[in-house]
Amino acid sequence: MIDRYCFVRLAGEHATPAGRATALATVRAGLRDLAGLVRLGTGTPADDSAARWDLSIVARFSSPAALAAATADPAWTAVFDDWLPARAVVIKTWNFAVVDA
Numbered sequence: 001m002i003d004r005y006c007f008v009r010l011a012g013e014h015a016t017p018a019g020r021a022t023a024l025a026t027v028r029a030g031l032r033d034l035a036g037l038v039r040l041g042t043g044t045p046a047d048d049s050a051a052r053w054d055l056s057i058v059a060r061f062s063s064p065a066a067l068a069a070a071t072a073d074p075a076w077t078a079v080f081d082d083w084l085p086a087r088a089v090v091i092k093t094w095n096f097a098v099v100d101a
Contacts, residue, residue, distance in 0.1 A: 001038065001060055002067045003098045006080075008055040009090040015054050020044050023055055023087065030079040031059065036066035060098075067095065 010019055024042045031040055039060040045051050061067040070076050084091060 001062060001098050001100070002064055003096050004057075004059045004061070004067060004093060005096065006055075006057040006059075006091065006093045007053045008057070008084060008088050008092075009052065010054040010087055011089050014087045019087075020054050023084070026083060027055075027057055027079055030075055030083070034059075034070050034073060034075050036061050036070050038062055064095075 008023070009015070010023065013019070014023065024044070027042055028040065031037060037059060039058075041056075041058040041060075043056045045053060050056070059067075059070070061070060071080075080091075
């Protein structure tokens with residue numbers, strides 16, 4: 001399995017409870033029917049340790065090929081190349097090979 005971790009710091013006018021809720025709803029709606037997506041987790045900081053970030057997004061795929069196909073999908077690019085960058089000041093992403101215990 002491959003987890004794509006994404007952490008987002010929203011621009012000031014979007015870094016509000018309503019802005020975060022809108023962003024998460026947009027991400028969920030945009031990605032939920034993505035081919036190859038095994039699981040989608042989204043969230044906001046639970047405590048001060050993550051206070052620098054406004055959003056977390058974890059998308060799970062069965063393989064690197066499934067992730068590559070998803071990132072080329074128009075639904076993915078609409079969220080990660082168009083919608084989020086217009087509202088964020090920082091977007092960080094990493095891919096990890098994962099095994100559930």
